[in-house]
Amino acid sequence: MNARWGGFALALLLVPSPSRSARIPEPLPGGELRFCLHAEPKNFNPLMVAEEPDEVVRFLTGSVLVRLNRQTQVLEPELAESWRVLDGGSQIEFRLREGVRFSDGSPLMPADVLFSLRSAFDPALHSPAGEPFRTNNGTPAVSQPGGRRILVSLRAPMAGVERLFDELPITSARAVEKSAHPEEMPVLGPFHVIQYRPGSSLLLARNPFYWKKDEAGRRLPYLDSVRLIIQQSRDLELIRFLRGEIHLINGLDAESFERLAAKSPGEARDLGRSLESEELWFNQVARAPIPDYRKQWFHSREFRRAMAQAINRADLARLVYRGHAAPAIGPVSPANLAWFNANLRVPAFDPDAALARLKAAGFTLADSVLRDREGHAVEFSLITNSGNKSRERLAAMIQQDLAHIGVRLNVVTLDFGSLIERITRTFDYESCLLGMVNVDLDPSGEMNVWLSSASSHAWNPEQPSPQTPWEAEIDRLMRAQAVETSFVRRKVLFDRVQEIVVDEAPVVVLVDKNALSAASRSLGNLAPAVLHPQTFWNIDRIYFREGAGR
Amino acid sequence: MKALRRAAMVLLAAIYLAALAAGWLVPAGYARQFRESPGVKPSAVFLLGTDELGRDAFARLLYGSRISLTLAPAAAALATLVGAMAGVSAGYWGGWVDTCLARLVDLFLSVPWLFLLLSVRAVLPLNVRPLESIAITFLLLGLLGWAGPARVLRAAARDIKSEDFIIQARARGASPLRLLRLHLLPNLAPIIAAQFWTSIPLFILSEANLGFLGLGVAEPVPSWGGLLAGLQNLDAVANCPWRLSPLVLLLLVMACFHLIVPMEDFSK
Numbered sequence: 154m155n156a157r158w159g160g161f162a163l164a165l166l167l168v169p170s171p172s173r174s175a176r177i178p179e180p181l182p183g184g185e186l187r188f189c190l191h192a193e194p195k196n197f198n199p200l201m202v203a204e205e206p207d208e209v210v211r212f213l214t215g216s217v218l219v220r221l222n223r224q225t226q227v228l229e230p231e232l233a234e235s236w237r238v239l240d241g242g243s244q245i246e247f248r249l250r251e252g253v254r255f256s257d258g259s260p261l262m263p264a265d266v267l268f269s270l271r272s273a274f275d276p277a278l279h280s281p282a283g284e285p286f287r288t289n290n291g292t293p294a295v296s297q298p299g300g301r302r303i304l305v306s307l308r309a310p311m312a313g314v315e316r317l318f319d320e321l322p323i324t325s326a327r328a329v330e331k332s333a334h335p336e337e338m339p340v341l342g343p344f345h346v347i348q349y350r351p352g353s354s355l356l357l358a359r360n361p362f363y364w365k366k367d368e369a370g371r372r373l374p375y376l377d378s379v380r381l382i383i384q385q386s387r388d389l390e391l392i393r394f395l396r397g398e399i400h401l402i403n404g405l406d407a408e409s410f411e412r413l414a415a416k417s418p419g420e421a422r423d424l425g426r427s428l429e430s431e432e433l434w435f436n437q438v439a440r441a442p443i444p445d446y447r448k449q450w451f452h453s454r455e456f457r458r459a460m461a462q463a464i465n466r467a468d469l470a471r472l473v474y475r476g477h478a479a480p481a482i483g484p485v486s487p488a489n490l491a492w493f494n495a496n497l498r499v500p501a502f503d504p505d506a507a508l509a510r511l512k513a514a515g516f517t518l519a520d521s522v523l524r525d526r527e528g529h530a531v532e533f534s535l536i537t538n539s540g541n542k543s544r545e546r547l548a549a550m551i552q553q554d555l556a557h558i559g560v561r562l563n564v565v566t567l568d569f570g571s572l573i574e575r576i577t578r579t580f581d582y583e584s585c586l587l588g589m590v591n592v593d594l595d596p597s598g599e600m601n602v603w604l605s606s607a608s609s610h611a612w613n614p615e616q617p618s619p620q621t622p623w624e625a626e627i628d629r630l631m632r633a634q635a636v637e638t639s640f641v642r643r644k645v646l647f648d649r650v651q652e653i654v655v656d657e658a659p660v661v662v663l664v665d666k667n668a669l670s671a672a673s674r675s676l677g678n679l680a681p682a683v684l685h686p687q688t689f690w691n692i693d694r695i696y697f698r699e700g701a702g703r
Numbered sequence: 704m705k706a707l708r709r710a711a712m713v714l715l716a717a718i719y720l721a722a723l724a725a726g727w728l729v730p731a732g733y734a735r736q737f738r739e740s741p742g743v744k745p746s747a748v749f750l751l752g753t754d755e756l757g758r759d760a761f762a763r764l765l766y767g768s769r770i771s772l773t774l775a776p777a778a779a780a781l782a783t784l785v786g787a788m789a790g791v792s793a794g795y796w797g798g799w800v801d802t803c804l805a806r807l808v809d810l811f812l813s814v815p816w817l818f819l820l821l822s823v824r825a826v827l828p829l830n831v832r833p834l835e836s837i838a839i840t841f842l843l844l845g846l847l848g849w850a851g852p853a854r855v856l857r858a859a860a861r862d863i864k865s866e867d868f869i870i871q872a873r874a875r876g877a878s879p880l881r882l883l884r885l886h887l888l889p890n891l892a893p894i895i896a897a898q899f900w901t902s903i904p905l906f907i908l909s910e911a912n913l914g915f916l917g918l919g920v921a922e923p924v925p926s927w928g929g930l931l932a933g934l935q936n937l938d939a940v941a942n943c944p945w946r947l948s949p950l951v952l953l954l955l956v957m958a959c960f961h962l963i964v965p966m967e968d969f970s971k
Contacts, residue, residue, distance in 0.1 A: 408939075412939075465738075468738050471738075472738060472741050472755060472756055472757070473755075473756075532830065533830070534829035534830045536829060545922065546755060546756060548922060549736075549756060549922045549923050550736065550756060552922060552923060553734065553735075553736050553923070563829065563830050563831060563832060563833075563921065564921055564922040564923075565829050565831070565921065566919075566921075581829070582829060583829065583830075
């Protein structure tokens with residue numbers, strides 16, 4: 154009996170009092186983080202995720218073999234404690250981490266990884282996650298050479314293949330079966346879904362079996378839960394943030410950012426250039442239903458370069474994005490630390506040089522009207538999607554800039570469906586203004602843009618063979634870098650691609666938009682990055698500061 | 704009341720004249736971007752400040768008024784004219800004419816115009832100059848907006864047709880044309896006028912909505928619709944109340960229109 158009381162007394166001494174717990178060094182565990190999803194999640198099967206809300210849920214609840222550190226842009230081990238690229242990029246071998254468990258307590262087995270990879274690669278399943286691996290050469294083979302090793306054998310060498318596994322979720326057959334009921338789905342990520350109210354919210358709770366620990370040996374994540382509020386209106390999202398109802402906003406537009414910065418300066422975060430840019434290109438499709446003399450303009454390198462020179466990009470960044478953008482240097486943003494060609498410079502705004510270039514190419518300016526050799530007044534249309542205020546303002550500014558060199562630009566805003574129809578199927582347009590996002594940092598992820606045969610080769614897609622020598626050169630360089638294993642040699646090749654694009658100006662990259670976000674002061678360990686998901690990419694380490702409202 | 708009506712007429716005329724004299728009042732024009740002065744407050748140089756691109760807001764308001772005050776009433780007149788012809792014909796003649804026209808009105812009102820307008824935009828040429836795009840926009844509005852007035856006027860015509868004075872006139876041998884000209888149309892005039900006046904603000908706002916489909920007035924030409932669309936950012940409006948000037952002007956113009964048209968006419 155005495156021993157029992159003695160033990161109780163000792164326990165009382167060891168249990169921290171409230172005052173002592175207040176002195177526990179940060180990060181403090183607990184609290185509910187809240188932020189908005191901008192649409193209803195449609196698919197909880199991590200292998201079939203295709204849209205942004207589904208991707209957010211997958212990021213918070215799922216796990217991958219290797220994870221890209223959004224700040225350093227370097228791959229880090231996750232479920233795989235190590236990996237090796239073999240056979241000149243034809244194979245990659247992962248060694249799985251020991252002791253990883255799903256949120257229901259069941260262990261992660263090599264069979265689960267085999268299932269995930271095979272399902273993602275299966276052409277019949279059409280998993281978006283496995284799409285980059287499915288090439289004309291076939292799909293990769295997956296095997297377990299022994300122990301906790303997993304070997305992925307590609308049909309052809311693929312440079313930088315390891316980075317693709319950052320987007321390839323690891324799950325299990327059991328989890329996929331239960332994906333229609335997310336509350337019952339075992340997951341490997343820091344959180345698991347415990348409540349889903351369609352149209353309203355999604356509540357995620359800490360995964361008690363999450364494998365990661367912090368430097369002090371405490372089990373991550375620090376947060377108890379994450380509530381995702383389904384809220385389409387970005388205006389209401391900002392109001393909720395200002396009221397303290399939510400803690401994070403990703404991807405603010407410049408106007409909202411300014412409003413927030415005026416009201417709560419410490420919570421608005423401008424992270425500098427992002428991977429999002431605004432671009433203008435001229436239709437160079439041979440069969441496009443536009444007059445031949447206009448096609449000749451658009452095929453002329455001098456014409457395209459003159460247009461690029463006549464647009465004041467600094468003004469676009471300053472006025473349309475209120476300074477939260479920068480004049481674009483080339484097709485790759487400096488935010489892409491590894492692949493940006495630092496030798497390139499922002500093309501100078503010089504209307505006089507643009508006019509001189511046009512005159513040298515046979516154009517003449519008389520009575521403020523630019524005419525080509527045959528006397529046609531230079532007038533063409535610029536299409537962009539309606540309802541996008543920033544883009545409409547960009548178009549108005551470009552219109553005035555080009556008017557200074559005698560070009561009449563007719564701005565036409567179209568609904569997005571009609572616009573896509575015109576630029577991908579009928580090619581019934583003359584020039585187009587749209588935004589581009591580089592989701593993949595590696596140049597191999599941009600093969601669908603730069604290859605002349607690619608469907609996203611905006612100015613002249615799906616060419617049976619390159620129609621210009623410089624496109625043939627880009628094709629050659631892109632294919633060479635895709636099978637080259639040395640980063641240095643790949644960089645040289647891709648730098649040259651960027652130089653050709655700037656020199657030939659098939660696409661005039663106007664501005665690189667800044668990554669704008671909002672984060673509550675009450676959060677600790679925040680490390681916003683320009684890559685998605687900007688504010689919560691390190692969700693397992695985010696915590697509420699001491700004394701912060703939870 | 705007469706004094707008020709006269710004041711409204713003077714005010715409306717002043718607004719119209721100012722709009723017509725915009726080129727003289729603000730020589731810099733509506734499109735010029737003073738890029739070093741974006742979003743500035745009202746001053747002696749820029750009476751209503753500038754927009755985000757540094758364009759003179761007063762100039763844009765005047766030029767926008769010129770367009771909207773000319774084309775919205777024109778579109779309203781077109782819609783009312785077509786609607787009156789269809790509605791009065793259906794209501795007066797009845798029978799198969801009424802059945803056919805009533806079905807046509809129902810059809811027009813039930814068609815999802817959004818999708819139809821998308822198709823219309825898809826077949827229009829891209830190289831349309833701003834002034835042509837304005838004309839197309841308001842012509843479309845006028846042509847598509849007739850069904851509402853037609854339905855109202857059909858009901859009114861049917862009511863009036865069964866009135867005693869019409870029966871008496873018919874009994875005295877008045878021809879259908881005479882009945883229409885001397886008895887029906889004069890009695891329908893206030894309703895036709897009401898349809899016309901109430902259509903104007905609707906068309907102004909419809910033009911703003913059409914902008915989302917690429918059918919609105921194209922940049923850089925201003926219109927009231929486009930200027931009103933700029934009021935969506937409530938926060939910005941709260942900080943810069945002068946940005947409400949297009950709305951104030953619209954309300955003022957509509958009030959003037961209603962004062963000019965005697966209210967007693969509507970209640971007949």
